[in-house]
Amino acid sequence: MIELQHVTKIYPTSPRPALDDVSMQIDKGEFVFLIGSSGSGKSTFLRLLLKEDNPTKGVVTVNDKNLGTMSKWQVPKLRRTMGCVFQDFRLLRNKTVAENVAFALEVINKPQRTIKRVVPEVLEMVGLEGKESRLPNELSGGEQQRVAIARAFVNRPLVLLADEPTGNLDPETSQDIMLLLERINRTGTTVVMATHDYHIVDSMRRRVIELNDGIVSRDQSRGVYGVGR
């Protein structure tokens, strides 16, 4: 599903590699926590999967496609198979909840018929029925993140990448968001979540990949946040 083979990423502005000879494999349907301190290479890892950046060395494969040999015009197609969720939600402030979700489908040219059908479905799934016509600033942080997840999931991606999705939320709300991500994972979607939240990692007992200065320092199938915790 996702495979990295000896991937190194060096940014021209930094002498130290952001990722240093990283190899790993993530199978279809897995739920993976990506942990490590700031600057450990988590964001670089996610950027490489989205082909927002290319590795300096090594091969990145997503959905059996080698991203290194992929041409520019194929990149949008790749991204349609992936959903993204961020710490800061990244909703469009002038669009309603339903419009924010529909936007993701409109810009990839989905027929209006499909949009009308799937947007209410996904909003119901994330627990936002009845709030379709609210604007983002009328919602709580947890609700806004639900909209973002709905937007990421509405096109039924094979992979969901979440970059600290609970970073701005209180523990209780974070727990709800995790339940939602778990539910999405149960539909067969691979979830890769970068996080600092050890409560969540410890309580979920899923695969943990820890990055340390660009190197995979730990890869545990039912791990916790800190070793020996």
Add this chain to the structure above:
Amino acid sequence: MRVNFVLSEVAAGLRRNLTMTVAMILTTGISLGLMGTGLLIANMIGDMREIYYDKVQVSIYLTDDVTDPQRDAIAAALEGSPEVQDYIYESKAEAYERFTQQFQEQPALIANTPQDALPESFRVELVNPERYEVIAQQFPIGQNGVEDVRDEGDFLDRLFSLLNGARNATIAVAVVQALAALLLISNTIQLAAFNRRNETNIMRLVGASRWYTQLPFILEAALAGLIGAGLAIGGLVLTKVLFVDKTLAGPIKAGIIPPVDWSAIAAISPIIAAAGVGLASVAAYVTLRLYVRL
């Protein structure tokens, strides 16, 4: 392609950057207006060449004491010359008549000119206008009643070089203005892309094609270019109605300056519109390619 979606993005973009949009439209309009003026002058020069060059190329002025046999000899020589396409004879009376017509706005000048002051002449049209020297040699000045042989083309050349200069200057200013317009378009598009970076970032992440992401920006610039072209064409129409047709009515009627026809404006309008839309779109596209990550 979802037309409504793209169009609403275009409208929102233009509204959000209203002052920049207005500046973009005005500079584009001025630039295109000057370009149109240059094209019209070029047309006019072409028409004037036809008016003047066709009529007269060499004038042979006769002395006051020219005899009838001398005059007949010159006419016969012109008739027989393979260099001469056509010629007309103009008597003193005809020359005076033409003079009063040309200077009808200056009665004082006419009043001070005796009826016989103007020489009689042969106006000669050559097969090849460049062959003035041949005629000059055939009719030496001061002999056989010839007072002077003048190459009228020489004077016309100077007139036309003046007009060409005016055309070139207009086009040069148009080019400078176009450069300003292009830079302004580039700036406006960068600003528009910055303003909409949230939208474009999301579009990029959910896999919208580059084309889909760029199109609203390009259409925005194209629309501004089209409106600018509209202003430019409107300016040319106003210039014709308010300046050319009024101020230059006299010389146009007298056949000295060719009129600016509606058909000429109609002919260059599509060129102006295409230039406006084309340049603006290309500027926007290049800007997006070079400066904006979409």
